[in-house]
Amino acid sequence: MAAKLSVLTVSLISVFPLLAAEQALANNQFGDYGKETLSTLINQHAGRYSGTDKELKSGDYMKERMTFSGYNGAPHKQQFTFKAGRGVLTGQNVTSNNIVVTKQGSGNTGKTLYIGAHYDTAATDKSNDRSKLQGLDDNSSGAAVLTELVRNLSGVDTEHNLTFIGFGAEEYGLIGSKHFVSQMTDQEKKNAIGMINLDSLITGDKMYANSGDRAYDKAKKMPVKKYAELREHALRIAKELGIDLQINKGDKNVPGTKEPYKPYGVGCCSDQESFDKADIPVLAFEATNWDIGDFDGYTQTENPKVEGGQTWHDQKKDSYEYLTNAFGKERIDQRMRDFSKIISRLIVEQTNADIIQSMKTAAADQNRISNHLKGSIKQDTDAIKYHADNLALSPAAAERGANFWVDGNYRYNDTHENEGNNNVQLGLYGEFAIQPKWAVGAGLSLKHSRNNDFIDKDNAYGVNAYSIYGGHDSPLWNVSVIGLHKHKLDLEREVKVGGGNTPIIVHNNEAGKTNATVFSLSNELGYNFIHQPKTKHGAYFGLNYNRAVINAYDSGKNTSRTALHIDKTKDDQLDSELGYQIKHQFTVANRPVELKSRLAYVHEFNNKGIESVTAKSFADGKVREGRYKADNDKDYGKFRIGVNSALTEKLHAYLHADTTFAKKDNDRSVQVGVQYKF
Structure with missing residues (x-):
């Protein structure tokens, strides 16, 4: 997740177990393939911030995990270069990659649904060594579910097109998603069904599905149907599946102000914003708690075992050892399973794959x-x-x-x-x-x-x-x-x-x-x-x-x-x-x-x-x-x-x-x- 204000402080470098030893080969249960991806990202690709070989290698791994038959060829790298604006690489030109794979819809409608998650971690800066940051929550979890969604939809015939993107350089200011959107034609933007983003799915007390800024008309004080439909669709599916999925109610003002940080049903601060600014309906899946702290979603949990109520960018906290000690291993299993269930179903219905079948x-x-x-x-x-x-x-x-x-x-x-x-x-x-x-x-x-x-x-x-x-x-x-x-x-x-x-x-x-x-x-x-x-x-x-x-x-x-x-x-x-x-x-x-x-x-x-x-x-x-x-x-x-x-x-x-x-x-x-x- 992109930083709101300053980078967070880390106290210790954690020692993590080999989660892979607890996992069997991927089978046909929701969440299992994603957990394998998660295990490898945190154990073999920790400290994968943009500008390092670790991020490049983790991009190769994402490409491998997103490779399945049923798509228009193998995933490809969309390379981009930018000048780092934060961290130890500030002022340097940094190269990163988006990992992209596409499925052509059988209906030849030209419409496309985009699904993305960033796979990089926050960068080391003068105050914080993040060279071993696992980023289990932010955002190994979202990247892992992304690979599972690619797997789950591989053999599914969709009416509309599908594009899955593993974004690089999100932690430098949504750089990967901004680059991806900049390469889209006006017609592609017009034909976009929407964009679904996955970021930080483990630490938060509650599972959320929030829309972008365009989904709420502040003047009329009401949701805008065109931009809120993805969110409402996801909520209906979650209810049918018996999964507790919530939205930011926008009913609490930021302390010291007279308005909420974000209005009803709107989230913030990740790659979906790049698409929202391009007039594309967006939906952000995350786990946090919009009802505590400054009511801005940055305080994630009331769990007393989590110091300060958040784990963002913290090398000690955003790790397997710390999070399983705080929440138990079942938290990871449950979130990987439930997010995969909801979003797989949402993709199927948004692309009419169920009707085609x-x-x-x-x-x-x-x-x-x-x-x-x-x-x-x-x-x-x-x-x-x-x-x-x-x-x-x-x-x-x-x-x-x-x-x-x-x-x-x-x-x-x-x-x-x-x-x-x-x-x-x-x-x-x-x-x-x-x-x-x-x-x-x-x-x-x-x-x-x-x-x-x-x-x-x-x-x-x-x-x-x-x-x-x-x-x-x-x-x-x-x-x-x-x-x-x-x-x-x-x-x-x-x-x-x-x-x-x-x-x-x-x-x-x-x-x-x-x-x-x-x-x-x-x-x-x-x-x-x-x-x-x-x-x-x-x-x-x-x-x-x-x-x-x-x-x-x-x-x-x-x-x-x-x-x-x-x-x-x-x-x-x-x-x-x-x-x-x-x-x-x-x-x-x-x-x-x-x-x-x-x-x-x-x-x-x-x-x-x-x-x-x-x-x-x-x-x-x-x-x-x-x-x-x-x-x-x-x-x-x-x-x-x-x-x-x-x-x-x-x-x-x-x-x-x-x-x-x-x-x-x-x-x-x-x-x-x-x-x-x-």
Whole structure:
């Protein structure tokens, strides 16, 4: 933090422990990566004031800690030179660096959110040796959280641009941030969403988020919305997370004056001021206590273990040993964790990364719904195909006239998109034999599905019409099915930002209800080259077409930032199946039983899925397009093994298991059912 008046006095050089020995490698918990950075800065880069090799080396370390994939190249150094106005280097030309890394937003909006923290420490002067100043509070803490934020956002797709800056030479008078702003074009300043600054996050009694001078109109005695929005947004997030984040109330006058040091909601004295003067909204995160001392934020704590109530620029006090003795190690853990949580979330929401991720999940889930509907159709067609097999079990079955039959079955699907899908179906059909080898029929089916993932339940009804050609004594066979089905779906869409090697920043589940219609055509033609009483085998060829229409619906409550109104989508799918099947019949208790296995090559003619989904965000009312690129195999294999049996003359049962192979993500299913002929 920049000095307010004179530099502070230091009494002793502290001896600090190796904090790194207490830390494991960075994992996916908030604060852990930052604590690693903090440990190295205080233990290996103490006394890093501008103009020293220590500051240059600490800049290299910051560059290393801010290097992640997901950004526009590696961080770069923005070098600048200035004449030192304080400390032992007064009057000398000093060179320092800002460390800058940028992420290009996918929305190509041109808007940018800036996040910064200085990494230098206060300089040695004639009265104070700061050559070993750790600066744990000022500002290893802010610099460390900055590196964590870079890490946390590395794998996140943002709509707007992000720029993270590790400022050099803040302690010489905000030199690094002033230089950065001086290099910005007028258009960049105009397109700036805002600037978030982190400085001195440990010592203070309270966590604060304050705006810049422009955020308060002294004449009207009221906040200025444009410049206060970042602050209010941060306060809302902190409240939602259950973290106590405060503002300078500006309700206490500086002793001996008639006005507060800063008005309501306004902070001071760090790099955010350079951006505030450039007419950019700013937000300063810090830990201090604006309600004690001169009510100016420079007296940080009421803790009696902290002499004078402040640790700024003090080589003895601003150290690991002193601060953990005063506050305990948990203070560091808590502040690193909580500031990281709040600011990570703030960045996500300010750049609409949560909405972008919500659009991605909407596009993916519309495809998952379509594939679920396709799998649901297979349950109907397979039941009818097994009816054809049951008819061919015995010569007597071919002698038939008008009749009715009912089917009840259960199907379990386990695919890479829909894990643990349970389906129960009941069908009632009427059938008429045009000739002994050819029957046509139609019927109504009812279905209930539950999914362990995103489909809470699916209630469906539909009509199927079919044609069956063949029989016990016919080597040629053909089964055609046409269907139209209506589905009523209860959905739960998961939206997750972060995860994996980084903390989960946003994790919402958006519920929705919609209706869908599926039209399907299926035809399977086969010829048994070997046609014996007990064994039949031969080739077959199948074509399957499905058209799914998913109606528009609301996914989530309109109070959620990731809730969407998803527009109607359509998906056409066509695939072919060329295979070979073997059937072997035997008897058990004088009842015919048939084992069947199939091996097939499947080709998908249209496997792109629903490539584009449009939806309106409830958060900002904007309509966006979510793109989906299917990573499906066009060609793969399929294997089935099954059994069906005539338990009585009228009651039949069947069971089969399917699996794909030579496919990136294999699909598996099991279906079991019974059929009764009236």
